[in-house]
Amino acid sequence: xxxxxxxxxxxxxxxxxxxxxxxxxxxxxxxxxxxxxxxxxxxxxxxxxxxxxxxxxxxxxxxxxxxxxxxxxxxxxxxxxxxxxxxxxxxxxxxxxxxxxxxxxxxxxxxxxxxxxxxxxxxxxxxxxxxxxxxxxxxxxxxxxxxxxxxxxxxxxxxxxxxxxxxxxxxxxxxxxxxxxxxxxxxxxxxxxxxxxxxxxxxxxxxxxxxxxxxxxxxxxxxxxxxxxxxxxxxxxxxxxxxxxxxxxxxxxxxxxxxxxxxxxxxxxxxxxxxxxxxxxxxxxxxxxxxxxxxxxxxxxxxxxxxxxxxxxxxxxxxxxxxxxxxxxxxxxxxxxxxxxxxxxxxxxxxxxxxxxxxxxxxxxxxxxxxx
Amino acid sequence: xxxxxxxxxxxxxxxxxxxxxxxxxxxxxxxxxxxxxxxxxxxxxxxxxxxxxxxxxxxxxxxxxxxxxxxxxxxxxxxxxxxxxxxxxxxxxxxxxxxxxxxxxxxxxxxxxxxxxxxxxxxxxxxxxxxxxxxxxxxxxxxxxxxxxxxxxxxxxxxxxxxxxxxxxxxxxxxxxxxxxxxxxxxxxxxxxxxxxxxxxxxxxxxxxxxxxxxxxxxxxxxxxxxxxxxxxxxxxxxxxxxxxxxxxxxxxxxxxxxxxxxxxxxxxxxxxxxxxxxxxxxxxxxxxxxxxxxxxxxxxxxxxxxxxxxxxxxxxxxxxxxxxxxxxxxxxxxxxxxxxxxxxxxxxxxxxxxxxxxxxxxxxxxxxxxxxxxxxxxxxxxxxxxxxxxxxxxxxxxxxxxxxxxxxxxxxxxxxxxxxxxxxxxxxxxxxxxxxxxxxxxxxxxxxxxxxxxxxxxxxx
Numbered sequence: 001x002x003x004x005x006x007x008x009x010x011x012x013x014x015x016x017x018x019x020x021x022x023x024x025x026x027x028x029x030x031x032x033x034x035x036x037x038x039x040x041x042x043x044x045x046x047x048x049x050x051x052x053x054x055x056x057x058x059x060x061x062x063x064x065x066x067x068x069x070x071x072x073x074x075x076x077x078x079x080x081x082x083x084x085x086x087x088x089x090x091x092x093x094x095x096x097x098x099x100x101x102x103x104x105x106x107x108x109x110x111x112x113x114x115x116x117x118x119x120x121x122x123x124x125x126x127x128x129x130x131x132x133x134x135x136x137x138x139x140x141x142x143x144x145x146x147x148x149x150x151x152x153x154x155x156x157x158x159x160x161x162x163x164x165x166x167x168x169x170x171x172x173x174x175x176x177x178x179x180x181x182x183x184x185x186x187x188x189x190x191x192x193x194x195x196x197x198x199x200x201x202x203x204x205x206x207x208x209x210x211x212x213x214x215x216x217x218x219x220x221x222x223x224x225x226x227x228x229x230x231x232x233x234x235x236x237x238x239x240x241x242x243x244x245x246x247x248x249x250x251x252x253x254x255x256x257x258x259x260x261x262x263x264x265x266x267x268x269x270x271x272x273x274x275x276x277x278x279x280x281x282x283x284x285x286x287x288x289x290x291x292x293x294x295x296x297x298x299x300x301x302x303x304x305x306x307x308x309x310x311x312x313x314x315x316x317x318x319x320x321x322x323x324x325x326x327x328x329x330x331x332x333x334x335x336x337x338x339x340x341x342x343x344x345x346x347x348x349x350x351x352x353x354x355x356x357x358x359x360x361x362x363x364x365x366x367x368x369x370x371x372x
Numbered sequence: 373x374x375x376x377x378x379x380x381x382x383x384x385x386x387x388x389x390x391x392x393x394x395x396x397x398x399x400x401x402x403x404x405x406x407x408x409x410x411x412x413x414x415x416x417x418x419x420x421x422x423x424x425x426x427x428x429x430x431x432x433x434x435x436x437x438x439x440x441x442x443x444x445x446x447x448x449x450x451x452x453x454x455x456x457x458x459x460x461x462x463x464x465x466x467x468x469x470x471x472x473x474x475x476x477x478x479x480x481x482x483x484x485x486x487x488x489x490x491x492x493x494x495x496x497x498x499x500x501x502x503x504x505x506x507x508x509x510x511x512x513x514x515x516x517x518x519x520x521x522x523x524x525x526x527x528x529x530x531x532x533x534x535x536x537x538x539x540x541x542x543x544x545x546x547x548x549x550x551x552x553x554x555x556x557x558x559x560x561x562x563x564x565x566x567x568x569x570x571x572x573x574x575x576x577x578x579x580x581x582x583x584x585x586x587x588x589x590x591x592x593x594x595x596x597x598x599x600x601x602x603x604x605x606x607x608x609x610x611x612x613x614x615x616x617x618x619x620x621x622x623x624x625x626x627x628x629x630x631x632x633x634x635x636x637x638x639x640x641x642x643x644x645x646x647x648x649x650x651x652x653x654x655x656x657x658x659x660x661x662x663x664x665x666x667x668x669x670x671x672x673x674x675x676x677x678x679x680x681x682x683x684x685x686x687x688x689x690x691x692x693x694x695x696x697x698x699x700x701x702x703x704x705x706x707x708x709x710x711x712x713x714x715x716x717x718x719x720x721x722x723x724x725x726x727x728x729x730x731x732x733x734x735x736x737x738x739x740x741x742x743x744x745x746x747x748x749x750x751x752x753x754x755x756x757x758x759x760x761x762x763x764x765x766x767x768x769x770x771x772x773x774x775x776x777x778x779x780x781x782x783x784x785x786x787x788x789x790x791x792x793x794x795x796x797x798x799x800x801x802x803x804x805x806x807x808x809x810x811x812x813x814x815x816x817x818x819x820x821x822x823x824x825x826x827x828x829x830x831x832x833x834x
Contacts, residue, residue, distance in 0.1 A: 001568070012820060189821060
């Protein structure tokens with residue numbers, strides 16, 4: 001029995017120490033803010049490890065007020081926000097503020113940030129992924145902007161705030177636990193080993209580069225490359241063969257990605273909070289367009305073939321349509337790739353449209369909400 | 373909270389510490405409280421409500437029936453109490469598990485879409501397992517085979533004991549009562565070595581085999597209508613091994629956890645893929661369910677008392693109900709019916725079948741069982757039909773997407789393990805060499821590392 005325990009404990013400790021050293025998850029995201037604010041129009045923010053996208057978004061919103069913004073997850077990350085502009089608009093006036101694993105709390109935090117900086121963009125495009133209102137999905141990533149989220153409630157509805165010390169303590173425990181789990185994860189370890197092979201033990205953190213060729217050639221797995229305007233860029237080296245993309249898309253529901261198979265109800269509570277956050281934007285004079293991000297045709301087909309999911313999507317559409325009417329906003333469901341005009345060859349995987357599809361999405365949004 | 377999660381490992385470690393300070397009634401109260409805590413974290417906190425309702429009803433019903441027995445009360449009175457238990461438990465199962473299915477079937481008949489109603493009914497985790505436990509508690513008291521639990525806490529420990537609450541084994545009070553009494557009296561001896569080893573083996577089965585096989589086959593099963601002959605067979609074998617390692621992995625973990633508390637849970641698997649005939653298979657696969665439906669459905673229907681034809685009819689009916697127990701879908705009904713027919717056919721041809729060479733008996737049984745998993749796994753008859761057609765080469769020899777070589781190797785290896793390796797509970801851990809312990813340690817570390825990418829147990833949704 002003792003050899004068993006010694007083996008398990010020593011292996012797990014070694015992995016923990018190795019992953020802590022490699023810091024693939026990029027827990028120290030402190031350097032993001034200065035990089036985000038100093039990023040020029042022709043520069044890309046790259047990294048060999050993950051980092052907190054919220055830090056980038058926060059820094060950019062503090063640095064200036066964009067006129068047109070895209071909010072949402074990586075599913076709207078490839079939309080070029082500059083395509084939402086008239087030709088005469090300055091590039092800095094458009095930002096894609098996509099986040100990894102967003103939840104309604106993130107929207108509350110971002111709305112609060114816009115309010116605090118007295119910024120009212122003319123157009124706010126909000127990608128409302130079904131997982132955002134899927135009661136089976138929980139995400140704790142918003143905890144890194146919890147100060148803003150709390151300020152949102154202080155400003156709008158102090159009675160909704162739970163006693164802060166308790167919430168903060170629980171939030172810290174949750175975050176620490178998530179970090180611990182991440183350090184003991186297979187994918188973190190594999191990425192750490194890949195990085196070790198590619199760049200030795202040198203830690204290559206986030207940095208700005210004028211061109212992507214070297215970075216793309218040297219980086220073995222998908223990382224977030226962020227353009228100056230915030231859009232997500234995908235190296236050609238990371239593109240999967242079409243058959244693989246199709247297989248991933250076909251299995252989207254089967255693999256329960258975004259807990260879509262576990263989805264049981266459209267969360268009324270989250271819907272209400274989302275409306276509360278977006279209402280601040282419309283009240284400040286922003287024109288809000290909500291879009292349902294586009295799926296790969298095979299993923300979309302799988303979702304519709306599953307009766308409970310089909311019913312939930314139908315309900316989600318009705319709820320968002322009603323909410324948009326109450327807000328004076330527009331709801332544009334582009335989930336169906338046929339409606340968006342995107343083919344199977346224009347996706348990175350099951351739910352991330354490539355640049356050509358994203359261009360069409362921008363055109364559809366422009367048609368609905370022409371430049372003021 | 374799943375067994376295959378770091379949260380559960382943390383929960384188990386904290387529990388181990390707490391039990392060092394709890395003895396007697398406090399220990400049993402802590403066991404019940406921790407089981408309910410665990411259960412509330414497997415889904416929604418409201419899941420506790422049906423669990424407590426079922427438990428409370430059968431505790432009271434059991435006590436009343438026993439009291440009526442002792443006072444020589446009328447059979448009518450006892451029957452009435454039993455009817456309450458059956459109505460509540462079957463009623464809850466009917467509502468949570470089958471109501472949506474009935475509506476959907478009705479909707480399909482009349483051309484209406486009942487999907488929105490179906491999505492609003494959430495199935496509480498483990499309800500199929502604990503209602504069977506609470507029902508058999510009352511039935512056994514009614515039949516005079518069991519005296520009621522000595523206290524509500526003991527009874528709740530039996531119903532809610534967290535290692536078996538979600539997906540079995542479906543224990544009877546006769547199986548657990550004595551262990552629970554000993555646990556309460558502080559006389560239970562935790563078998564840490566066996567417990568931890570069994571848990572680790574179960575974890576490896578689930579994370580390193582079942583989940584990995586699932587990763588390979590699931591995308592291809594969703595497009596099985598394009599799969600060629602070779603891929604169709606591989607997918608069938610792959611799913612058969614995935615299901616076995618998933619469920620037997622869970623059962624090993626449950627047995628191991630029970631041993632850590634000094635509570636012996638009943639064995640649920642005895643190398644089912646080594647079976648010689650369909651009857652043998654059901655004595656080795658999900659044993660506690662097979663015994664349950666035999667004792668509480670097949671025998672009350674008349675069993676084999678009415679002759680061969682009646683026995684066959686009862687077998688088919690019992691197995692069809694057993695199929696429906698697995699899930700509210702016609703594909704499960706067909707799977708149960710198929711096994712009922714297989715059993716009836718085997719009994720009709722028993723002499724001839726048993727005269728075949730043992731290898732042929734095993735191969736035929738394995739083939740029949742594997743083919744049966746196709747409707748079990750399929751979302752629809754169309755998918756099942758397409759898969760079966762693929763097995764016969766209807767989509768060509770190598771059509772559609774192919775399974776990669778590593779996944780093919782994994783499926784073959786997992787099949788060989790299922791066919792050749794001994795059962796985990798048969799292993800004599802006391803005589804294991806250092807090398808064996810180290811090998812299990814390496815495998816367990818790998819499983820712990822991959823737990824983030826693990827899925828829920830297949831039987832959790834039943």
